[in-house]
Amino acid sequence: MxxxxxxxxxxxxxxxxxxxxxxxxxxxxxxxxxxxxxxxxxxxxxxxxxxxxxxxSGLTCEDKKGTCVGSVAECDQNGGTIGPWKCDDKTQPKCCIPLK
Incomplete structure (x- = not known):
């Protein structure tokens, strides 16, 4: 038990x-x-x-110390990057070339 x-x-x-x-x-x-x-x-x-x-968001080409350009050829020659940069509306495509 x-x-x-x-x-x-x-x-x-x-x-x-x-x-x-x-x-x-x-x-x-x-x-x-x-x-x-x-x-x-x-x-x-x-x-x-x-x-x-x-x-x-809010990233501008100027924040990256660069200049916006609209030519793909100019972008490639100067080592720029094409991306969603907030450049002026006339710039197509949006390319940012870093200042040296």
Whole structure:
């Protein structure tokens, strides 16, 4: 009789440990999901407020200490980079040549 009670108590303790481990795993997963959702929301709000690319918004050719040109040939000859530079509207394509 005593052995049966002890065995039942041991089984209950093992079951309780398993349930505690599952609860901890679920809470860790919940925290990870919440953090990921907050990161996505942060980038979404940032994108909606500031628009454009997240990493180079507001980047101008002048910020890069360069000059805007419109000729692809001139861009290639002078080591410029074609990109989404905020040059004047007449410059097509948008090429930024670094000043030396």
């Amino acid at each position: 005593i052995q049966t009670v002890q065995r039942t108590a041991r089984n209950a303790a093992k079951s309780s440990d398993k349930m505690n481990k599952k609860a901890v795993e679920m809470s860790i997963q919940t925290v990870i999901v919440i953090v990921l959702v907050l990161l996505v929301l942060f980038f979404l709000v940032y994108f909606l407020i500031y628009g454009g690319s997240i990493f180079n």
